[in-house]
Amino acid sequence: MSQEGIEDYLSVTCTQGEVDRQVGKNGVGDPSGGNIGGTLHQMNGVDVLAQFMETTCDTYLLYGEEDFNVDKLVNLTYIFQKLAAVKDQREWVIASGAHTTLVKLLAARNSNVLLGAVLALTSLAESTECREKISELSIVESLMMILHEYDLLSKRLAAELLRLLCSESDVKKQVKIYDGVPTLLSLLHSDHLKLLRSVVWILVQICEDPEISFEIRTWGGIKQLLHILKGEQYLVSDRSSIGSLSSANAAGRLRHHYLSEDLSPREIQENTLSLQAACCAALTELVLNDTTAYHVVQENGVYIIGKLILPSKQNDCIRSKASSLQCYAFRALRFIFSMERNRDVFKRFFPPDLFEMFIDIGHYIRDINCYEELVSKLNALPEDELKQIADNIEGINQNKSPTKFIGNYAILDHLGSGAFGSVYKVRKRSGQILFAMKEINLHNPAFGKDKKDRDNNAENIVSELSIIKEQLCHPNIVRYYRTFLENDNLYVVMELIEGAPLGEHFKSLKEKKQYFIEERLWNIFIQYFNNKISLDLILHPGVILESISSADLSSLIQDVQN
The missing domain is CATH 3.30.200.20 (Phosphorylase Kinase; domain 1)
Structure with missing residues (x-):
């Protein structure tokens, strides 16, 4: 198939309906839509399509918007999304280099071209191998720009793509390089469930970096996550899928749909439970830092998360999600409990047998399945015991009216x-x-x-x-x-001085199988040294050293002690 043939083909299939007829609404090569995907591959058509999209993209980005180029790019991105919707065909798209052009199109000024590229990349990113190839490109800067400046729908789709890509270490590093934390945290003020869920899962994946964890806490991320867990704000959502959004985009009717829909109470509750589980997962990762764990306690986090472990009457269709949230909440509480100074508060609301099971799980156990037995035990308790636990949880509410x-x-x-x-x-x-x-x-x-x-x-x-x-x-x-x-x-x-003894911190690091980094050790040593020696001695120019060996340090400490 020649490039001229492709151009003639696109001039005929310039509407979404005709493209659907040719390639199938459920994906190119899907049984319900014929086998045109396989035929394209056999005729080297995927490569030719990719080359044609690259040429059209370069012309579009260089010379600005022309209606014909825009129409071609919208249809091309739609075709590649349909190709990528079928797992076995994604490797063809990557091999053709189309993903490189799709990333370039994230700079498009036309919203339909931009969204078409995002949707196609999202379908590709469902596969591990494709994610690896996409993450090698400079994609995060463009996504952060969309998340910072574009409309709600663009932000929602870009956040979902970034969520998928954040499983790759290169992408996590790029989020850090481009100062992504403030932008991501600003999106937690949104009222759209799917946007919030994508953003929270991004935070879950990037906060394992100590510097990012510190930045999330510094920018107020703990308060925002706990606020979402309270479930007090009104949230909206939609039923859209990548395929339906892609079809609507190609048909030119995306802007009128899929921003929000009137969901049933069951659907809203189901989406809310998933969002709260994501928030618990984020807090679980964040409290690996002892300072953050104590900060969560100070922000009434044990009470807020504790309320989520309580069983509630749910429909059978969402009971599994409710139980899953209980597991995520128990895990977050168990991670907080692992820090010794936080343990007293838990003794106030767990009955002895449940508390024993809670302890036996062990410190910093991530496997969510380890908490299922604990949830089953709690849910099987009689009503009077559940009410007592609920009353005990209310008793640790730091925002309750003081009694004395x-x-x-x-x-x-x-x-x-x-x-x-x-x-x-x-x-x-x-x-x-x-x-x-x-x-x-x-x-x-x-x-x-x-x-x-x-x-x-x-x-x-x-x-x-x-x-x-x-x-x-x-x-x-x-x-x-x-x-x-x-x-x-x-x-x-x-x-009021917040903090923990250094010995307690050593114990916590040992339980997490972590080590003190050298920079922190030197920082503590310098603080100790300045407290033990007068400033006249320690700051005299004659004792300033450019480098110091362990023998020099030992000798210097002995001299000071004598």
Whole structure:
């Protein structure tokens, strides 16, 4: 088949209906649509089509939009989408080099040409081998541009293509290079279920990179994912498939359809369950970082995710999706539990036998099937036990109305106790900033034998803390804000310090089979060194070293200790 023959062919099949008649609506070479795909392959027609599309693409991108070129490109992208819809034919498309031209067409200014290219690439990306070939091209920059600047439909289709491609390491690296995280997180404000689900699954795949995980947390991604899990916003969706979208695009009627449809309550619920499962999967990957795990706890994440493990009455047709969400929620909670400092909160709402099963799964187990028995056990519990678990989960809700106030402060949580009293997490009645408040019982013998001694000692403490508050301000020293007396107790309001002991972090790394990177070790050493040695010594020019060996370091530490 010659290029002239292809051009004549396209001049005849310039409408979507004629293309469908020639190639079959279910894919070129599909039994219901004849065997034209195989015939094209035998006649070297796929290669000729690819060459013709490349020539037309270059002319279009160089000289601008001409109606005839646009029509040809729309039909060509449609034909290649139909070819790629059949698994065995995708290798023909890749071998012809058509995927390279399709990636170039992501820069098209005509929306139908652009969407035709995205749809064809999405069909190709369903196969692992094709994904590998596509990922070798510079595709992510174009997709990020679409996700950042284009209309909702273009964003939705580009996000689905990127979701498929993100299984490739090269694509993940490109997302990082082109600062994709802020753009992806901005899309979490959308109200379209399919767009949200694609974006969340992209985050699941890229957040295994520690730098990206940190960036997601820094840009507020944890809050956004937890907000979606609450299920409070109204979401829209559609029933479209890649094939139906491609047919509508070729027919020139895509802009009037497939943006949103009135789905049945069952369909909406099914899509919502899938989206929430994706959010749980993203949080599971993110909480591998101890700081992020603690951040999830601080953002009321245990309560929000915990509500998702509870069984609900579902239709038989979506019960499997509901059970799947329970598994994803249990896995996210189990990963959070794996960090030692988060464990106390879980003891408050699991009954002993369920808690034992929960523990026995083990730390950082990704296999979702390992959580099915736990879900089955929970769902089989009597109604009264399920209600008790639900009440226990409500009990850890950090946003519930405080039941106790001291002075002008609401008591949120008990952080610990010592020889002189207890420490609570608090916030002001009219504020959101969290503080630590130490409660000291003045009847402790250490404050004196009688009321006069206790009052004098209390006044001295208040006076000293006032001086510290006014004169001492250093990033490595806890800040004091105020002191007051109430009911024979002295209260000291101070800065709430979040974090974990270094030893606990070592234990967490061991459980995850991870290692400290050298850069972090040096950072901790420098912090320790600056605390142990006066600035006059450590910063003197005579002790600044360009490089240091382990022997030099050992000798220097011994000198300092002596």
